[in-house]
Amino acid sequence: GDSVTQMEGPVTLSEEAFLTINCTYTATGYPSLFWYVQYPGEGLQLLLKATKADDKGSNKGFEATYRKETTSFHLEKGSVQVSDSAVYFCALIIGSKLTFGTGTRLQVTL
């Protein structure tokens, strides 16, 4: 079946540090890929998406590129802020069914 694997957390960074959260996937079809973010006490919010190979999704300084050859969709940000502290979920969709990774908690300190 379809699956998403993302790096274990928690990830702890100082403010202004560079962020990478790795995500790889296995899919029987040709998925679209997402990153969702969950702030404390809230539901998931779509952060960015990519629908085909080599697409780059971007939002709020975060970026991820759909790499079909390595089945990856790594999340990056050049300079994190304390307000980026949250749990980040990588996900794929085929049709209307989302499959999530287990989530990576990011903690950014001053």
Next chain:
Amino acid sequence: DAEITQSPRHKITETGRQVTLACHQTWNHNNMFWYRQDLGHGLRLIHYSYGVHDTNKGEVSDGYSVSRSNTEDLPLTLESAASSQTSVYFCASSARAGEVDIQYFGAGTRLSVL
């Protein structure tokens, strides 16, 4: 603004009791979903619906049921609550955005079964 709301936000119940979690969306989306979130598992799909009177089982549907009598609501019922059903539950609805369906999530219901 259109939105998706879940109630209650927190619930404590006893083993064996029937519990219903509400989900209401005002976007007029046909597709609605229920997930549970547990540490180490991410979100797992419980049930989903593609429209009125349509319901389908997800990967962890045992002990849960849903009904869809209108477009706006998809209540989730735990027939006889078990401690293993202590979790955070999220409802979502989806709409097409170009080539892909986008799911929009409620704020969640934290359920404790004692």
